[in-house]
Amino acid sequence: MRLNILPVAALRRRFVVSATAFVIAFAPLGANEVLAQGLVQGPPNIRDLVLGAPISAQPQEFQEFACGTNGGPPSLPISGFADFARCRPEASGLREVQFRYDDELHYRALAIRDELRAEFLQGTRFGNFGILASVLFDDSGILRGIRAVTDDRVTDDDRRSAYGMAEYVRAIYRSDGWECSQLPPAEGETPIGDRLVKEDCRKITENGVLITTEARLLQRQGQSLIDPANGQLRPGYFISTGRMEMYEADADGNPIYGDVGGTPVTPVTEIPPTPADPVEAFLVGAMNDCPGCDLAGADLKRRNLAGADLSGANLTGATLHRAVLAGAILDGANLLGANLNAADLKNASLVGADLSYSLLFLTDAAAADFSQAILDYTVVDQARFTGATMIGVQWRDAVGTVGTNLAGADLSGADMTRAYLPDADFQRARLVGANLTDVYFFSVRLRAADLTGVTALRADFLQADLAEAIFVDADLTEARLLRARTTGIDLSGANLTETIMPDGRVGQ
Numbered sequence: 001m002r003l004n005i006l007p008v009a010a011l012r013r014r015f016v017v018s019a020t021a022f023v024i025a026f027a028p029l030g031a032n033e034v035l036a037q038g039l040v041q042g043p044p045n046i047r048d049l050v051l052g053a054p055i056s057a058q059p060q061e062f063q064e065f066a067c068g069t070n071g072g073p074p075s076l077p078i079s080g081f082a083d084f085a086r087c088r089p090e091a092s093g094l095r096e097v098q099f100r101y102d103d104e105l106h107y108r109a110l111a112i113r114d115e116l117r118a119e120f121l122q123g124t125r126f127g128n129f130g131i132l133a134s135v136l137f138d139d140s141g142i143l144r145g146i147r148a149v150t151d152d153r154v155t156d157d158d159r160r161s162a163y164g165m166a167e168y169v170r171a172i173y174r175s176d177g178w179e180c181s182q183l184p185p186a187e188g189e190t191p192i193g194d195r196l197v198k199e200d201c202r203k204i205t206e207n208g209v210l211i212t213t214e215a216r217l218l219q220r221q222g223q224s225l226i227d228p229a230n231g232q233l234r235p236g237y238f239i240s241t242g243r244m245e246m247y248e249a250d251a252d253g254n255p256i257y258g259d260v261g262g263t264p265v266t267p268v269t270e271i272p273p274t275p276a277d278p279v280e281a282f283l284v285g286a287m288n289d290c291p292g293c294d295l296a297g298a299d300l301k302r303r304n305l306a307g308a309d310l311s312g313a314n315l316t317g318a319t320l321h322r323a324v325l326a327g328a329i330l331d332g333a334n335l336l337g338a339n340l341n342a343a344d345l346k347n348a349s350l351v352g353a354d355l356s357y358s359l360l361f362l363t364d365a366a367a368a369d370f371s372q373a374i375l376d377y378t379v380v381d382q383a384r385f386t387g388a389t390m391i392g393v394q395w396r397d398a399v400g401t402v403g404t405n406l407a408g409a410d411l412s413g414a415d416m417t418r419a420y421l422p423d424a425d426f427q428r429a430r431l432v433g434a435n436l437t438d439v440y441f442f443s444v445r446l447r448a449a450d451l452t453g454v455t456a457l458r459a460d461f462l463q464a465d466l467a468e469a470i471f472v473d474a475d476l477t478e479a480r481l482l483r484a485r486t487t488g489i490d491l492s493g494a495n496l497t498e499t500i501m502p503d504g505r506v507g508q
Contacts, residue, residue, distance in 0.1 A: 042121050043102040046133045046148055051209060052248050052256075055081045055141050061102045063302065068096030068134040071149035071243065084137045085264035093260025094136035094144055100124045101133075104301060104321045107341040111361035111379045113401065127172075129165040129242060130154045138258035145255070146246040163197050165242025166215035170201060173211055178203045188221025192238050210249035216241045291329075306344075380404050380421075390414055400424060407445075476507075 044059035058081060066074030067087035078086050078097065087095040101124045109118035124133050126148050136145030150162035170178050180201040190196070197217035204210050217240050247255030274286040282290040283298060288308040296316040304324045311331045315338050324344045331351040338358045345365040356376045360383045369389040380400035388406070392413045397420070404424040412432040422442040429449045436456040441464055448468040459479040466481070468488040476491075480500045496507030 043105060045101055045124075046126060046131070046146060049135060049143060049146050051143060051146065051246060053143055055084075055137075055143070058135075058143060062099040063102055064100040066098050068098035068132075068147070070096065071132060071147070073132075074098045081135070081137070082141075084141065089260065090136075092136070092145075092255075092257050094138060094257055095264065096134050096136050096147070098132060098134040102301075104319065104339070104341070107321060107361055108339065108359065111341055111359045111381060113381075124151070126165060126244070127168045129162060129168065130158065131165070137264075138260050139262050139264040140259040141264070142258050144247060144258050146244075148244045150240075150242045152241075159240050160238070162240045163215040163217040163242050166199065166201065166213035166244065169211065169213050169242075169244045170203075173203065173205065177205075185218065189218045192217060192219055192240075204249050204253055208249050210247045210253060210255055212243075212245045214241070214243040385409050395419060 044061050048059050050057050060080075062080075064074070065078045065080050065083065067076040067078060069075050070090060076086060078084070081097055081099075084095050084097050087097060089095050103121075103123075106118060106121040106123075109115075109121055123130050125131060126133075130151040130153070131148045132151050134147045135143050136147065138144050148165070150159075150165050152159060152162075154162075178201045180199055183198040183200060185196060185198060189198075195217060197215050199215045200212070201214075202210065202212045217238075219238050247257075250256055275281045275284065278287070278290055279293045279295065281287045282293060282295070285303075288305055289310070290313055291309050292312040293310070294314045295310075295318055296314050298315065298318045300323050301319050301321045302323060303320075305328055306324050307327045307329075308325070309329045310333055311329045313330070313333045315330075316334050316336045318335070318338045320338055320340050320343050322342045322344075323340070325348050326344045326346045328345075328348045330353050331349055333350065333353045335350075335353055335355045335358050338355065340355075340363050341359050341361040343360075343363050345363060345368050348365065348368045350368060350370050350373050352372045353370070354374045355378055356374050358375070358378050360378050360380045362381070363383045365383065365385050365388055367387045367389075368385070370385075370393050371389055371391045373390070373393050375393060375395040375398060377397045378395070378399070380398055382403035383400065383405070385404070385406045386408055388409045390406075390409055390411045393411065394415045396415055396417045398416065400421045402423050404421050406429050407425045407427045408429060409426070410430045411434055412430055414431065414434045416434060416436055416439055418438045418440075419436075420440045421444065422440060424441070424444045426444055426446045426449050429446070431449060431451045431454055433453045434451070434455075436451075436454050436459045438457065439459045441459060441461050443463045443465075444461070445465045446461075446469045447465050450470045451474055452470055452472045454471070454474045456474060456479050457477050459476070461479065461481050461484050464481070464484045466484050466486050466489050469486075470490045471494050472490055473493040474491070475495045476499045477495055477497045478499065481502050482500050482504060484502045486502050499507035501507055
C-alpha cells in the first residue's frame, strides 16, 4: 500500500525555499552584509543615545514615539524626538519622550523562522529585560536624561526577574564604585517567599555621568499569590521592577538638567522645495503617487501610502514594513523580494503585480485584488487574504507554516503548485480549476470550499477539514486524504486513482 508521505523531504525542500526567499529579499542590501551587520547586530538601542547632544546627534531609527509618564504607559503620540515640546515637563523641567526599537529585523527573522535571531531582536530591551525606554530633553532640545523602566507587559516569569535589571546595569557599567542603600519595607510591604528587595544605587562614571538604579521585589498590602477565598493561585500578584536613569553630573554629583523652565525651542527644520523629479518628490514624502517610478530598494517603512497610485512602479527589494497601502493601486508593479511584513494592503489592487520572493509575514491583504499576480516563493505566515480576489494568481512554492487566512478568497484558476500552507484557512474559498499539484495542505480548513475541476496530483490533505467541500471533476490522483474530515464532501466525477482515502483505503 502506497502511503505517499512527504513530510521529511518536503520540509527539507521547504527550508531551502524559505532560505532562498530570505536571501532574495535581502539582495538589494547584500545578504552577507545584512547577516553580519543587521540580524546579528540589531537596530539602534538605548545605549546608542548620546547625553548632552542635540536631537540631530541621536539615532533616528526608533519608532512609536509618545510623551512619557515616568515609567508608565505612553501618553500623547508624537512624530519623533523633534516633537518633544508637545510633552509636559516633569518636576525637573525636562520633557520625557518614550520610544520603541525598530522591529523590522525582528519581523524578518520571524518570517524566515529563525527563532534564535528573532529572540535576539525581539522587542525593546535592555539586555534580556523588556523595558519602557525614554529620553528627557531640556527646553533647548538637548538630551539630558535617559530612562529605562522594566515593562510589566511581559509574562509572569519575565516579570518575576525584572528587578534583576538593576544588577545587570551595575554589571555592564562596571561593578565597582556603586553606592547602594537597602530601604526598609513600607507599611504593608512583605517578601515574596523569603525574598524582599528594595535597593537604590548610584554611581558617577569616569566620564562624569550619574547612573542610578532601583530594584523592587515585594508584595504590597492586599497582594497574595494565593486567593484566600478559594485557595487558587493568582499569578501576577506581586511587584518586581527595575529602573535605570542616566544624566550628566555636575561637580557635586547632581544631575545637569540644562535649560529648563522656559519656553521650549522646537528645532527648526528647513522645508526644502518640492523636487521637480517625481521619484525624488515621492521619496521625500512630498507626494504619494508615483506610477511607473523606479523605486528599487527604497525604504518606505511605515509610510502612509493609503490610496496611492504606484501602478507599474519598480519596487524591487523595497522595504514596506508596516507600510499603510490600504486601497493603493499597485497594478503591474514589480515587488520582487520586497519586504511587506505587517503591511496594510486591505482593498489594494495588485492586478498583474510581481511579488515573487516577497515577505508577507502578518500582512493584511483582506479584500485586495491579486488577479493574475505572481506570488511565487512568498513567505505568508499569519498573513490575511480573507475575501481577496486572486483569480489566475501564480503562487507556486509559497511558504506559510501557520495561520495563513484565505477564507472566502477567490483563487479560481490559481497555480499553487508545491505550496506549503499547513493549517491555512480556505473556508468557503473558491478554487475552481486551480492547480494544487504537490501542495502540502496538512490540517487546512477547506470547509464548504469550491474545488470544482482542480488538479491536485499528489496533494496532501492529511487531517484536513474537507466537510461540504466540492471536488466535482477534480483530479486527485495519488492525493492523500488520510484522516481528513469529509462529511458532506462532493466527489462527483473526481479521479481517485491511488488516492488515499480518509480511512486509509486506496482509491481505484
